[in-house]
Amino acid sequence: MTILTGPGSMLRAGLSAATLAVALACAPLAGPAYARAAPESFAELVDQVSNSVVNITTSTTVAAPTGEMPNFPPGSPFEDLFRDFGLPNPNAPNGPNGRGAPRRSNALGSGFVISEDGYIVTNNHVIEDADEIEIEFFSGKRLDAKLVGTDPKTDIALLKVESDSPLPFVAFGDSDAVRVGDWVMAMGNPLGQGFSASAGIISARNRELSGSYDDYLQTDAAINRGNSGGPLFDMEGEVVGVNTAILSPNGGSIGIGFSMASNVVAKVVDQLKEYGETRRGWLGVKIQDVTADMAEAMGLEAPEGALVSEVPDGPAKEAGIEAGDVITSFDGGEVKSTRDLVRRVADAPVGEKVRVTVMRDGEAKTLLVTLGRREAAEGEQPPKAVQAPQEVEKDMLGLTVTPLTDELRTEMGLTKEANGLVIKQIDETSSAYEKGLRVGDLITEVGQKPVSAVDDFEERVQAAKDAGRKSILLLIRRAGEPRFVALPVE
Template sequence: MHEKDHSEALKARIKSPKRASRRMSMLLGAVALGALTTGAMLQSSFDVGPTPAYAQNLSAQVPAATSAGFADVVDHVKPAVVSVRVKVAVEGASAEGFDLRQFGLPEGSPFEKFFRRFGDEGQRPAPRRYGEAQGSGFFISADGYVVTNNHVVEKAREVEIQTDDGKTYSARIVGTDPKTDLALLKVDAEGGFPYVSFARNAPRVGEWVLAVGNPFGLGGTVTAGIVSARGRDIGAGPYDDFLQIDAAVNRGNSGGPTFNAAGEVVGVNTAIASPSGGNVGIAFAIPAETVQKVVAEIKEHGAVRRGYLGVQIQPISKDIAEGLGLDDAKGAIVARVEGGSPAEKAGIKTGDAILAVDGHEVKNARELARDIAGFAPGKSVDVTVWRDGKKREISVTLTKMPGEKTASAETGEEQGGKLGLSLAPASSVDGADKEGVVVVGVEPGSPAEERGLRSGDVIVSVGGKKVETPQDVREAVKELRKEGRKAVLMQVESANGARFVALPIA
């Protein structure tokens, strides 16, 4: 490779292969991690329940690849791959719903805050503008569960899927996991959908793979290549562990499956390295093992629960290993122990080298992050540390990761629907006051969004009662329902001041 060509290649950036442009920056160099505030996924298998007699597990019917190529494999698995079409709100309206342009005022005008805070309560919000985005996905069960990428649906107002035979269905988002860029959808329609299975074993470097998806909105497209590498960290998130493949993957392939020669899913296509936005032979897929764990958690709990140890760590270099008296540069050294964390309560100290968790040897800091959060909150684990020239076993009871979405303010299925809010105690959110409940998510199209609630707002009281946790909000709503109220009055504080918001609960 010429020096100029090599220089140009180094400019390649990681970006999501989605039709709507999305760029993800590659993180370079060593990172001093607050890594155990995050982690990998709970290790559990995805249970799709009993299979209806009319359903077809397409992966189980795939014949071995022949000299004719992969045509037989494609014939069997392609019906399970779908196009995911998303209606998204276009940015541009002001944050509180007022369109300042109707008053002849540009964005950023000195009067903007005035209109947002003191504008006519009866003013109708400016109409939203909507655009469309497309990605890919695939059925994993006969009853309509579909896997795709989080970045395909994260701003969705509406979601629909189109099958290989041209049929279109509405889909709802069961849950998402931004940290691994995965989402689980559900098509609520009668009939057994053709589906595919996940591979039991990880692919080896050099094995053939097939990528199936909807590149550039063209519809079902198949490309072939090999697994180029495993365990890639591309800086896309805290748990990067990608398969690198050279099968052609482009925008619109996001969320589509990568198959092995047996027709089993070995990964979910999620990113490409490209200076131009097109395929250059380097694509990245989330391994099937990770996908199964995340999907199982979302299906059961609506979100991924991750264990929390509460330490900041850094890799152990050869020099650090020599300074600690370790034979190998493996594991992770504790740079800081968070106050009040499970680690502090268990007796882990700054300077300890963590070598293993529950008997599993830790190779590096990133692996430790994944291992710790692979356990459910409340799990007791044995952490092997190196301190003062000898090994010690320390039992630690993990807790839930602070700052994660802790609950949805659901009124309960038996009570009819939800408010459309995801909440967390203010005390667990960095930068928030210690009182109240912080809005960390607002469902598109929900009553909460329609009435101007935004992420970052703090709910101080509900129905006149102070609230400190999402559970307090749910209980207050339930009580008001029992009293026959048709709306709940919330006292909300934001950067624009305090206000009251009435949400319908009938």
């Protein structure tokens, strides 16, 4: 029996994944649920969808290297090393074939056809900065592609080829209907080896990696370099994900791959096809999740919703949304977290009027907001606050605070309109320090009301104690960015 080993993985020939899955499916179960047996073969599924999967080759012009490069004696082994890895020969003279000339760089990836007239989906990172894009079909046919549009936020790109005949294509499935444990099949061009299929299950849903709009399906179907942009199929032959990333200590598959959910991709593709760019809704608020101590400080029943930390000029401000509001519903859909709100707003059409429900001072309030466009609004500056009074220091809740003065504004790089209390000292054994507050933070609100004097701070803390609160909510700014923090008042 042959055993293939690698870092963190082992495959033993003679016991296939399908055999193992069938064996487990036949084992007795403790409860009334029954597992479904693994398919005997994926061959019919491969035959059904393979003609729609493509290999993508890109070509990019790389600028000539600048600066000094080491020179080696003629005939040195290092000359072979540079040649084998496609690097310019450091001993070559400047010129068309020397180190002073630009050179071409090629990259490989995968994609899939979504319409008979030649629209193709892939990852943005597959074609980013490419001068030329060539599509190779399962039949061996090759066509040049043009870029229709990209969305770096979801790492999706839409290409178009012109064909004399209709192309085989696949449709998007409903990624929300996919369950953990469902069988899936990945196809693509792993490590440049050509068309390849791998099978596995959905290991997890709703994974986040680094983006605001992340909604990844996690799978143990083998995904390697070159699979990027390829489709993840369900057993009906519909695309439920676009293979995008892997988690690996060695660059190879260890059974943790991520595919952007088709319900996200389909909406992006529709916009790229219609506009050549994305047009996401924009509410115009800065938000953060509600923690348990924040919920207690605000008198909320549960730590749910999206807490508004700032409202710059925009749709939300015009509609009357205020800092300290907790958004609990958007356009009729429940908002459990900031992630829920970001996705719902992004999916809503620009210019649409939507109902937004907020909790304010313990009461629900519904406002009508006309959404703006996210792409046009990015980069806007936050609003400024109001004037501060005379300087007085006070020790409260492990903090030594003082109002802003003109001298402090200059020292901190703030405008004359900035207002609040500056943290001058902090007890490093206090809850305030543990919660992340630091010297130099600017406290602009205490108990969801603006503060301009230390007496305001003291009065709000006492009011929270009198009301039986265990915590009080502070709004602080650090480098211009707002953040709510709940501090215990006992």
